[in-house]
Amino acid sequence: MSGAGITLRGVSKRYGSTIALDGVDLDIRPGEVLGIAGPNGAGKSTLVRIIAGEERPDSGDLTFDGRPWSPATDWHAVAVVHQEPQLFPNLTVAENVMVGREGGGSGKPRLGAADAKVMDALGIGHLRGRLLADCSLATQQRTEIARAVAREAQVFLFDEPNSALTADESDELFREIHAIAAGGRIVLLVTHRLGDLVEYCKRVAIVRDGKVRTVLSGAALTEEAIARQLVTDVTAVSAAANTRAAASGHAATGALFSVRDWSHPKAFRGISMQGRAGEIIALMGVEGSGSRELIRSFAGLERCTGIMEIEGDRTAASLQKRTAYVPATRLLSLYSNFSVGENLLVRLGYPDIAGFGMALKVRKMRDMAQSAVKRFLIKTRTATQGIRSLSGGNQQKVAIAQALHCAPKLLLLEEPTRGVDIHSKAEIYRLLRDYADAGHTVIIFCTEVLEVYEAADIAYVVVGGALTRPLKVADYDHVETLATDITQLEQERRKEPKAA
C-alpha cells in the first residue's frame, strides 16, 4: 500500500523475551493530528521511539510517501517535542533555533531571515536575545518547535507536550500544533489526557499489548470510548469515586493535623487549615500561587513560621517523623542505582532495616521488599531488578510506597499520578484511600480537577498565597460543576489582592 504519509506494516520489536510491539499496522497521513493512546507498558513508547528513530524495529516495513524509510538514518526529518524541552539553557532563544545549522563560516553564526520568520510566526521573535534558561516552559517548547520547523522537519511528534502548561498556554500550543498539521506535515500527539485527544485529534490510535487495537475517529471518538479501549474494565476508574462516597461518613473524629497562622517568607501567608484522620485533602493552585511550597512546608522542607500540630505534637523533630512527602517527579524520589526492593526500603532506618551497630537486616529487608511488592501491586518480576525496568505507573507506586513505609500520620503527595496510565491511576487512588481509612490524613497537590474529583474528600484552592474556603467533593455529582466552582474561587480571590 502506498500513498502520502507514513505507513507501518507488521512492525515488531522485542526486548529479550518481552514482546514490546507485535506487528503494528498504522497509517499516518499528512495534514492531520493523529493521537496515540495506550496504557503504560503496552508498547506505546516503543512505537513512538521507532517513529522518532531512536530504536530500530526488528521486523516490518516503514514507508514514507510510498518509499521505504528508516527514521533512524533520516532522523532530521523527525522532530520530537518532549514535555521537558531538550534544548540548551545556556544559549539564547535564537541560538537554540540555529544550533546545528550554523553553516560553514568561521565567524559567529547570524540569524537568517528564514529562521527569524519562523520565530515570529511562533510568537517568540521578540524573545530571540533572551537566555533560554530565563524563559517560561511554554516559550521553551515554542523554541523547540521553531528549531524543528526551521530545519524543515516533516514529522512532528509531541510527547505529553502540555502536561506542565497552564490551560491558556496549552490552548495556544494546540493552535500551533494544528497550524503545523495544516501545513501538510505529519503530526503525532501522545498524551494521557483523554480530553485533549478528543478535542485536538482527528483520529486516535489505541495501542494495547503491542498492537494497534483500533483507530477511533469521527463520532466514535469520545473520551468514554478511549477510556473503554484503554482498560479492560472501566469500573476500575470509577471505583475510587465510589469508595470515597462510602468513606465520607467516617470522618467524625477531631483534627489529626492542623496549622495556624502558617506563613512562608515568599510563597504564602497566614494559612490555617486542618485535616481529620481518614480524609484526603486536595490542594490546587496555578504555578506561583504558593500551593507547592505549602505542601512542602508541611513536610518541613520549607522554612515557615506559625504553629503546626499533629496529634498534639509541635516539635520539629517529631513532626518530621509523622510526615512523609512524595515529590511530583519520580526523578526526585527514585534511585536509579538501586533495585526495586532497595527503592522501597530506602527511607527506613534503625530499627526497621538495621539493628545493632547499624548492621543491615538483610533477610528482613528481603521479606519486607517482597511483601511491599505484593501489597502495593507493583508489577515486577523480582524485587532485585533495577528500578528503571518498571513502567512509569509502577515506578510511581514504588515512589509512593517508599513514603508509606515510614507510616506517616500525614502523607503529602505532589501530583501523585502525573504521567501514569488509567489503570495505575485507579490503583494509586485506592492505595491512598486505604491509607487514609487506616486513620491517617493524606494531602495531595493536584493540577487536574478530575484528580480532585476522583481522589479527594475536600478541596482547597491556593490563590496568591492564601487559601479559599474548602469545597466538599461529595457535594458534587459531576466533575464539571466542581471544575466551575474551583475556577470561580480562583478568580474571586485573584481580584481581591489586585484591587488592594
Place this chain on the structure above:
Amino acid sequence: MSNTETQAQAPSPPTLSAGKTTLDIALRVGGLFLAIIVVAAVFIIIKPNVANLNMGGSVLRSMSSVAIMALGLTLVIVVGEIDLSFGAIYGLAINALAVMWIVHGVSVYLAIPLAVALGALVGVFNGVLVTRLKIPSFIVTLGTYNLLYGVTLWVSNTGTFNPAYPPPDRTVPDSELNFFVSLTRPVGSFHLSLEVVWMIVIAIIVGLLLHRSLFGFRLMAIGGNPEAARLARLPVTGYKIAAFVLCAVLASIAGVLDFSFIQTSQPNTGLSSTFPVFAAVIIGGASLTGGKGTVIGTLGGALLLAELQLGLSILSPGPHVQQIFLGAVTIGAVALDMFLTRLRKSRSS
C-alpha cells in the same frame, strides 16, 4: 476487582533472587580478577623466576597503602563527591608525625593518634565546605591539596626525617622506635609485611560499613540521587562529611603505615599517589557520578596496578612504560566495564 486482575497479570510471583545483583558484581569483579591473572601469567611467561611467594608478598605490600587510600576514596566517590586531597593528607600525616615525634619528642603513642586526628580534621574541613558552603568538592579538595602541601613544607621545614637517625641534638627512645617499626614488620615464613594485614582488616571494616550497614546503604542512596535523599530527609550533610572524614582518616593511616615501612619522610611524599589511587577506584568499577562502587572492586584495582608496577619495574624497560600502562589500563578497564554492562543489559532484558 482490580486487585485480583493485577496479580493475575503479573508474569510470576515476585521471587527475590538475591543472586542477580551478586551475579552482577561477580561478573564485574570476575573480569577484573581475570585481568589480574592474565597480567601475572604474562609476566611469568616473560620472566619465569618472578613466580614465587616472596614476589606475591611484595605485590601485596606495595598495593596496601594505595588500597587503604583507595578504600577511603571509594566512600567519597560512592556518595557522589570527589576528593583530590587524600595524597596531601597522607603526606601531612607522615610529616606531622615525624616532626612531633622526632623533633619535638612527643611520644609516638600520642603522636600517631594526633597525626590521624589531624587528618580527620582536614576531612571535616573538606566536608563542611562542600556541604555547608556548597562549593563543589573538586574545587574544595583541589584547594586543600595545595594548602596542605604548603602546610607540610612549613611544618617539616622542607626537611627529611628518619627516626633511626634523628637530628644531632634529639634522641628517639629505642622502645618507641621498635614499636613503630614493628607496625609493618614482616611476619610468617614468607616475610609478609604486617601492613598487608592492616589493609585486610581495614578492607573488612570498610566492606561491612559499605555493603552491610545502614551507613553504606544510605551512602549509596545519597550518591545515587542526592536531591531525592534530601527530600526524603535522609541525613545527607552528615553522611557526606562522614565520607570525607573517613577518607582522610584512612589516608592518614596509610601515611603512618608507609612511614613505618619506609622510615624516611619527605615533604612531597604522597602527592604523586593521587592519580594511581583514583585509577584503582575507577578500575574497581566505582562510578564518578556516585551511587556505585565496591570494596572488592577497589581492592582488585589496587592489586592490578601494584602488579603492573612491580612487574614492569622488574622487567625494567624504563619508567615511561609504567606510566603508559597506568593510563592505558585505566581507560581500558572502564571501557571494558561499559562494554560488559551493555552486554549484560541486552541479555537480561
